[in-house]
Amino acid sequence: MTRRAWVAFLLAVVIVGGGGWFGLSAAGVFDRVQPAPVASPPRSTPPQSTTPVPQPSVRTQSSTPVQSRTSVVTSSPSQAVVVRRYVFPVGGCRADASQSHHDYPASDIFAHVGCLFVAPVDGRVDEVTRVDSWDSKTNRGADRGGLSVSVVGADGVRYYGSHLSAIQPGISPGVQVRAGQSLGRTGKTGSAQGTPPHLHFGISWPTGPNTWWIRRGAVAPQQFLNSWHHGGQLSPVALVAASHRAYGAEHGCRSYC
Numbered sequence: 001m002t003r004r005a006w007v008a009f010l011l012a013v014v015i016v017g018g019g020g021w022f023g024l025s026a027a028g029v030f031d032r033v034q035p036a037p038v039a040s041p042p043r044s045t046p047p048q049s050t051t052p053v054p055q056p057s058v059r060t061q062s063s064t065p066v067q068s069r070t071s072v073v074t075s076s077p078s079q080a081v082v083v084r085r086y087v088f089p090v091g092g093c094r095a096d097a098s099q100s101h102h103d104y105p106a107s108d109i110f111a112h113v114g115c116l117f118v119a120p121v122d123g124r125v126d127e128v129t130r131v132d133s134w135d136s137k138t139n140r141g142a143d144r145g146g147l148s149v150s151v152v153g154a155d156g157v158r159y160y161g162s163h164l165s166a167i168q169p170g171i172s173p174g175v176q177v178r179a180g181q182s183l184g185r186t187g188k189t190g191s192a193q194g195t196p197p198h199l200h201f202g203i204s205w206p207t208g209p210n211t212w213w214i215r216r217g218a219v220a221p222q223q224f225l226n227s228w229h230h231g232g233q234l235s236p237v238a239l240v241a242a243s244h245r246a247y248g249a250e251h252g253c254r255s256y257c
């Protein structure tokens with residue numbers, strides 16, 4: 001009896017001990033294996049999905065008829081769906097944008113009389129000046145632009161072109177326009193009467209009507225013009241917002257008034 005009991009006791013120790021060890025190791029395997037597939041994939045996906053989204057109202061490149069310098073982009077099949085939001089504001093002509101401007105930020109884009117002034121971005125026509133009332137004897141700041149059109153873009157930035165020789169029929173305040181749509185033609189009205197013809201181009205934040213000292217240009221547009229001229233899509237939104245904050249409260253014209 002004592003010998004059989006001893007053998008039975010030994011068997012019980014082996015079975016219970018082995019079963020306990022197996023259970024532990026099985027639990028250990030689960031602990032190690034289970035979290036791995038749950039943890040890694042969801043962490044890597046969100047940054048990818050957030051980057052390409054912010055292009056809601058965009059157009060394919062082929063739908064902007066004026067942009068003559070984008071053929072480089074279309075030559076690559078993988079770029080066929082490239083979206084375009086910004087276009088260079090002078091179309092159909094050679095145009096040279098000045099890299100600086102007297103007295104305040106702007107660019108004089110030299111081009112022949114009659115070249116197209118086009119909307120740089122989708123937006124809404126803001127202000128239109130159809131009569132040239134500039135006089136060299138008074139040289140009033142409000143009159144220097146001659147014929148002009150401003151557009152508040154869908155990006156919230158205002159774009160202004162002046163010294164126009166003509167304004168496109170149908171271009172009036174409140175009218176919706178698309179990037180690349182003709183707003184008028186370049187010329188030398190206003191204070192450009194005695195200079196080579198050019199489009200004075202200004203970027204600013206929207207204001208109330210007739211705030212010409214902001215509308216004429218409040219942010220240096222050169223880096224954006226240079227980008228758009230080469231098919232780039234550099235946006236002035238952040239710089240305009242920062243410049244607006246730095247400008248502070250509106251107290252009227254501060255220089256070259």
Ligand SMILES: [Zn+2]
Nearest residue numbers: 106107108200
């Ligand atoms: Zn100018």
